[in-house]
Amino acid sequence: MTDALAERALTVPTALRPWITGIESVGVGEELPASFAQVPDTATKLVVRVEAGGRRDALIIGPRTRASYHADADRRAVSCVQVSLGPGTVRPLLGTAAVDLVGRAVPLGELPAGTARRLSRELAELPPGEMLAYLAGLLPDPSAADRSRTRLLWAAVDALSTRSGHAPAQVKEVARELAVSERQLRNLFTEGVGLSPKHYARIDRVRHVLTEAPRTDWAELAAATGYYDQSHMTADFRTLMGVPPRSYFTGRLPDAQPCRA
Incomplete structure (x- = not known):
């Protein structure tokens, strides 16, 4: 910004x-x-x-x-x-x-x-x-909506979201906690969010890195965000952002394209 x-x-x-x-x-x-x-x-x-x-x-x-x-x-x-x-x-x-x-x-x-x-x-x-x-x-x-289904989805979204002090849970753990199959959970996310549970958690975790990286050590951030290690965080960030974290935060970005929307 x-x-x-x-x-x-x-x-x-x-x-x-x-x-x-x-x-x-x-x-x-x-x-x-x-x-x-x-x-x-x-x-x-x-x-x-x-x-x-x-x-x-x-x-x-x-x-x-x-x-x-x-x-x-x-x-x-x-x-x-x-x-x-x-x-x-x-x-x-x-x-x-x-x-x-x-x-x-x-x-x-x-x-x-x-x-x-x-x-x-x-x-x-x-x-x-x-x-x-x-x-x-x-x-x-x-009350006109399917509130039980909506509550289930919101609970799953909360469990798979990243925030300070909370790394995303594993998809199989969320399904077990909510008493649904992984397939049911995937269908619920696809319809209600547009993404699979795993892809949702992956994007939300990278967004958390974007917010916290300017004030947090890389290794500490990787551990707090639920990555296996810093290299795992870097690889995930590169896949979604197109460049590794250090390049992004120092302004070494991919070539800009015309905005169509």
């Missing part, structure tokens, strides 16, 4: 927490960065962009399994709001399985659910400050 971009995490209202795990507001200054990285991400996101002339569009961005590096070919956007959808909410809200959105950016209005089309129409006119209240009034009652 450069000085030209101001990113601010917003509090998720209680009424939205069954559906949304995070909201970020990103403002862009007069001078945009020459290039930027899109890091791997496990979440499906609703993104509302505002251009300099006031035009808006709404996209659904599916999970990203690899990092990509882009030159900023489109300098019209001046701000955006990114809403991270919770595990198991993509089909109820958008009418499609999360796996069908992996690696894609899709105009919101092109998705099959009536909720998606309505969101696309309304968000094009709604002031950003009213967006959260509007979503709280529009999103379905959580």
Whole structure:
């Protein structure tokens, strides 16, 4: 993130927490960065962009399994709001399985659910400050969803996530703890998250490395994050990010490509 971009995490209202795990507001200054990285991400996101002339569009961005590096070919956007959808909410809200959105950016209005089309129409006119209240009034009652299945998925996601003091559990251990087969757990993740449990844990772990590396010793970080050793962490990071950690954090990155979304 450069000085030209101001990113601010917003509090998720209680009424939205069954559906949304995070909201970020990103403002862009007069001078945009020459290039930027899109890091791997496990979440499906609703993104509302505002251009300099006031035009808006709404996209659904599916999970990203690899990092990509882009030159900023489109300098019209001046701000955006990114809403991270919770595990198991993509089909109820958008009418499609999360796996069908992996690696894609899709105009919101092109998705099959009536909720998606309505969101696309309304968000094009709604002031950003009213967006959260509007979503709280529009999103379905959580009781209408399969709550037992959703609770199971959220518990699995929590167990396979990386955070300070918590390395991801093994997939077979999570399946056993939740009293499901590994195949059932894999199907649950594919439908509700878009990734296999193993791939989810791998991406989340690398994202944790991205956050903690600037202030943590490499070997200590590898151990705390659940890698076998530092070389294991380096290999995993290189696979997902395209370069080893030291290269990434010293700015030795792959050549930037034009941004298509």
